[in-house]
Amino acid sequence: MIVRRTITKDDISNMPKATFEGKIITICTDKDAERAVEFLSQYPVVGIDSETRPSFVKGQIHKVSLLQIATGGHCFLFRLNLMGFPKALIRLLENPDIVKVGLSLKDDFMALRRRAPFKEQSCIELQEFVKPFGIQDKSLQKIYAILFGYKISKSQRLSNWEAETLSPSQQQYAATDAWTCLQIYNLLQELHKTGNYEKEEVVEPEIEEKE
Structure with a gap:
């Protein structure tokens, strides 16, 4: 496998769309959060991402609306705007035995601490x-496209994540983001283990010598 250094938006536009095909479970109560975390705790590695209601007013900042955590076949959508930050989730984030994989995690955790203090481990x-x-490349969409040849849709990114009910499109978008983080990690771990990859060669431009 040749691992590219970077990829263009034009390249990505022609790719088929990545879709999470597992089970999506929306969590709105502390009781359900306890059950979800108990299930997730069976897994040594999970994908993680968050969504925040976009603000179109200068100076207005919303708290994190949604925290999504995915395994290979399940994704739990924790609706923090409806139930706050359940203790079960904090236990999961602080659990050193469960690896949490994500992108721009520093920003996510900084925003999440506006809801409750915690000390994340094994990230x-x-x-x-x-x-x-x-x-x-630094974006989730580009990294995933480089490794898998599929594009991640960003059409729901600026939708209302505090809506009374999340639409099927919102749920799919949120679940796919967390799941793709896990997929990237798993593939790179496998490539590292097997060595079955090559980095894209950097072709340096020729410089004509002056006479």
């Missing part, structure tokens, strides 16, 4: 994790 930042493989 993998994909922007750093991809560097040894020669990948220079």
Whole structure:
């Protein structure tokens, strides 16, 4: 496998769309959060992402609306705007035995701390994790396209994440983002283990010598 250094938006536009085909479960109560975390705790690695209601007014900042956590076949959507930050989720984020994989996690955690204090443990930042493989792009969409040849839709990014009910499109978007983080991590771990990849060669431009 040749791992590209970077990819263009034009390249991505022609790719088929990535879709999470597992089970999506929306969590709105502390009781359901306890059950969800109990289920997630069976897994050594999970994908994680968050969504915040966009603000179109200068100076207005909303708290994180949604925290999504995915395994290979399930994604739980924790609606923080409806139930606050349940203790079960904090336990999961602080659990050193469960690896949490995401992108721009520093920003996500900073925003989440506006809801409750916690000290995350065992986290993998994909922007750093991809560097040894020669990948220079920083966005989830580009990293996933480089490795899998599929594009992640961003059509729901600026939708209302505090809506009374999340639409099927919103749920699919949120679940796919968390799931793709996990997919990227798993593939890179496999490539590292097998060595079955090559970094894209950098072709230096020829410089004509002056006579």
